[in-house]
Structures are given as C-alpha cells and as structure tokens.
Amino acid sequence: MSQLTVALDMMGGDHGPSVTVPAAAQALSLLPELNLALFGPESELSPWLSRFHLQSHPRVRIHFCTQQVGNEHKPAYALRHLVDSSMRKALDTLAEGRAQACVSAGNTGALMAMAVKVLNTVPGVERPALITRLPRAGGGYTLLLDVGANVSCDAHQLVQFALMGEQASRHVLAVTRPRIALLNVGAEANKGNEAVRQASRTLQALGQMNYVGYVEGDDLFSDKADVIVCDGFVGNVALKTSEGVARLLLGLGRRRGLGWKMLTFWLKKRLSHLNPDQYNGASLVGLRASVVKSHGSAGSPAFLNAILQAVAEIEHDLPASIAHRFDTAPQDSHAR
Template sequence: MPQLTVALDMMGGDFGPSVTVPAAAQALSLLPDLKLMLFGSRTALSPWLERHHLSSHPRVQVHYCTQQVTNEHKAGYALRHLTDSSMRQALEALARGEAQACVSGGNTGALMALALRVVHTLPGVARPALITRLPQAGGGHALLLDLGANVCCDAGQLVQFALMGDAVARHVLSQSRPRVALLNVGAEANKGNDAVRQAARRLKELPELHYTGYVEGDDLFTGKADVIVCDGFVGNVALKTSEGVARLLLGAGKKRGFWWKLLAFWVKRRLSHLNPDQYNGASLIGLRSSVVKSHGSAGSPAFLNAILQAVAEIEHGLPARIAHRFDTAPQDSHAR
C-alpha cells in the first residue's frame, strides 16, 4: 500500500482553518493510514487545532508559516514575495517527497504558478489542466477539463488534455475505453474556432484514443462522453453555470410556503447526487505529483471530499499513469 501523506494549505479558501481543520480531523478519523501535514498561520490555526485535538495528534505534523496567499494576490507576486506562505510550503513538502499529494482552496492562479515552479510538469506535458467529475443522467460520471487553469489554449494543448483525461478515466473511473469528445458550439465538423477544429483533426489521428467528435453544452450530463475537453475559459463558465443551477434546484423552497417546502424535499431526495459539494476538488493534472484545488467557498464536508480525492489519486498512482500515457503516445501525433 502506498504511503498516504497529504499536505494541506490550511489558510486557503474563504474560511480558512474554520473549514480546513474540521475536515482534516474527519479525514483522519475515516482513514487510519492517513498522515497529514498542516501548513498555516500560528495565530489563526492554533485555536482550531486545540479545539479538534490535532495539536499533538500522532498522524499530524503542523508547520507554521508567516505568510498567506489571498485572492487579491497576483500569481507573480505570490511567486516572488510569498515564499513562506502556507500554499508555497505545502507544495514544497510535496516536491521534496515528504507528501504524496497537496490540497489547497486558495487562489487558483497562484496555485497554478507555484505548482509549475515548485512541483513541475511531467515530461512531455506543456501545461497542467484542472479536471473534475460531472454526474451523468444514467449514473456514473464524466470528466471535464480544463476548468480554468488555461484560459486560452491552442490545438496541441487540447490534444494533451484529451490524453490526460483518457488516462484519468481509465484508472480513476475504471473505463476500459473512454469516449473522448470536444466541447463545441455545434456538432457539425465546420463549427468552432480554429483551435477546436485543429484539435479534432489531430485527435482523429490517434488510433489508441476513442475520439467521438463534438458535444454541446446540453450534453454535459447526458452520458454521451466519458471525457469532455475544452479550454479553461469555456470549462470554468460551464462548470460554474452547472453548479449554480444545481444549487438553485437544491435550494428551492427556502423561506416559502408549505407546498414549496414539500417540493424542495422531493427535489433534494431525487437530485441529491447533483450537490456540487460531492464533487468538490478539481485535480491539477499533468504535474509530477497530485495537486487538488478545492473550491474557495467550500465548507468542511466539501473540503473533506477534496482530501479524499487526493488520497484516491495517491492510491491510483495517477501522475505515473499519466506519464505512462504520454510515453506510449505516437511521436508524430502532435500530442507533445
């Protein structure tokens, strides 16, 4: 069994230790083999550690930092000036091999920049991509990437995202031959921008990839594809829109009459699998080690799910699986 040590940025997200510490405590209670490295401000973190009895926990290492990356910080500033931030130090522990995965709810741009600088990409990978699961109408899940790590992408990057998504679907979703599709504004071959059309032509040339063509936005949850590829701008908008609709449905009936509340009860029971908290944790794949990005607005149950996702990636050896996927890609496929 692989060593299970996860480094946590305890200061990331909108709520910091009030969310991350309870989630860490619950993860430790659920997983007896799990070890955690906690990084954060002594002033902010210590009271919560005492409250949840983690200060002297045998499977916890606490590392106090003097800085914090906030949502207002630019990625370049975080790289140059916030070298003792909780985010940076958690990634440094990952790069040194002291942990096998890292979880942070902090600034996405800073996390991407710091991970590139500290952890580095796998050989052959130009840029990491954020990937997450989407529930499907017939049961199971599909994968969507990129979710915002790369706002603008060329065809080569989209092809690489397809290869990485294929590897994740095979080893995390246990799909023997994942159906890979490009998210587009239409199903016709002439639709989409140049990058999408060029990527489609290149993906058709990869015999080891089950490329099925284009899907549109209304197919995200229909089960038409197992891996859905797009640039980070499109992916982020699609994901946030989907989450907003899910929360609208699941929140129906608040501060309304009896019949609305009865409807809300029925909706929550039938659509509980759409709760975005269950899918919290977007993996920054293409790096040499696992980095999981939690939603900044996540509560403790959602942050716990991000920790559990990081553990699952360790158990599946996900970075090594993706590296192998690139080793076996044809050299003349434009995938590199």
C-alpha cells in the first residue's frame, strides 16, 4: 500500500526504549515500505535513538512528549491529565490520519479509555475488545476475545465480540467461513451463566454466522473453532494461564546436566511454537483505527511482533471490515 505508518508509544511497558527502540529499528529493516512515528520524552528516548541511528532515519518521525502513562495511573486520571503523554500523542496522530495504526505496551485501562475517547468505536459497537492469536494443534491459529478489556460483559457485547472476531479471522487470517464458539464451563446447552446462554441463543439465530456452540478451556488449542468468545475476565485468566504453562514447559530444560541439555534441545525443537513472544500483540478491535496492545513485559522480539501485527491490520483494513459487518448485521441480532 502507498502509505504505511505506525505510531509507537515508546515508553509503555516495563522496559521502555530499551525494548521499543531496537524493535522499531528491526521493523524498519524488515519492511522497506514502513514508516514510524515515535513518541516519548526526549531525555529518555534520545540516547536510544542515537544508539540505533534512528534520529535522522528517513522513514522515522520523532515526537517528544513531556509525560508518560504509568501502570499506577487510573484510566480516568490518564484521560484527563496525561494529554501530552506518549500514549495519548500516538493515538492523536492516528485520529488525525497521520498514521494508520498504533502500538503501545502501556497501561491497558488507560489505553482503552484514551483510544475510545480519541478514536471512537465503529457504529454499532458498544465497547472494543482485546483479541489475540493462540497456536493450534496441527498448525494455524485460533482467535480469542476478549482477553482483558472488559471484565464483565452482557449477552449483547458477547455477540458483538463474535461479529468482530469473525471479521478478524476472515480478513487477517484468511479463514473463509470462521467457526465461532463461546467459551463455557461445559458443552451442554444448560451450562454457563445467563449472559453466555443468551449470547448462544442469539448467535444460533444468525443464519450467516458459522456458530458451533460451546467449547471448554481444554479446547483452546484444539481445532474445534477459529474464534472463541468470552468476557475479558475469563479471557485474561485463560490467556495468562496458557502463557505460564508454555513458559514452564520451555524452561524445564534450563537445568544442568547432559540429560537436561538433551531435554532442552528437544523442547526447543518440538515446543518452540508455544513461545508466547511469537503471539505478542492483542488488538483493540471495534475502534475506527487499529490499536495493538503489547505485553508490558515484552522484550524486543515480542514488541516487534506487535508492530508486525499492526502492519497486517493496516494491510487488511480490519476496522473497515468490522464496520461493514455491523452495517450488514440483522437489526434484531443484538449486535447493535
């Protein structure tokens, strides 16, 4: 595409520029068509920009800010008082049309509040949802949403998440007819809370959607669904638990001795696809532009993957496809 610009909050996360600057430099080297807009305080950002020769890079625009959003800041405070933060300025650039996507590893609540305020949701979407990829047995990916943006959801919102997940699977992962499922405590029709049961009834009534019913937690990495829908509380716990188990398995071989070294080699060969860093980057879908949330603890390779995720969403114009899906959804589907 002729214009490909991603705005980066360089100060988000646990490590700031020591992670975000090397990732930005690598992204530029991998993608010759990519332009970056970088945001952060001059005193902290400039030394790292100099180290990686980005201060005069022809495809980099640098914007120095006087504030940054910390993990301790509540969303309401960040929204009202941190208007010159790297997170807010990156989102402002997106709203002004000078970038097509934004990536931040910062405070999730603040990012959600600012993104909704600055960008607004597409018509018909009540609240954005965080969506992420999970590796699937036999290859491929399953999309899981919401993974933390909305800790409590009603049936209408779960249906909206299903519609957005369907579009993400179709347009970003090229699944022709995505299978949609609800995450539940059992596969039987009478299981789950009222919100999940009502959402299931609504999704069954949507004739154009390939709804396959309930899946349980042990189906997350199976091939039973292409999109799995849940509220943000359940999704975040499921995601973090999965990441913890993956890191446990990948770290078992870090012990001394020949046997452990052999185990390390086997684990890296057989389980490398489970490394959570490969799937870093949860998108806030439902907004008028693409916003990708990186893990706060992400290293440079993981933050790079979040940038690449943002680029993929620009290339497939995911916000526009979601807006079109809501335009064509039946009026009685509770999607509005």
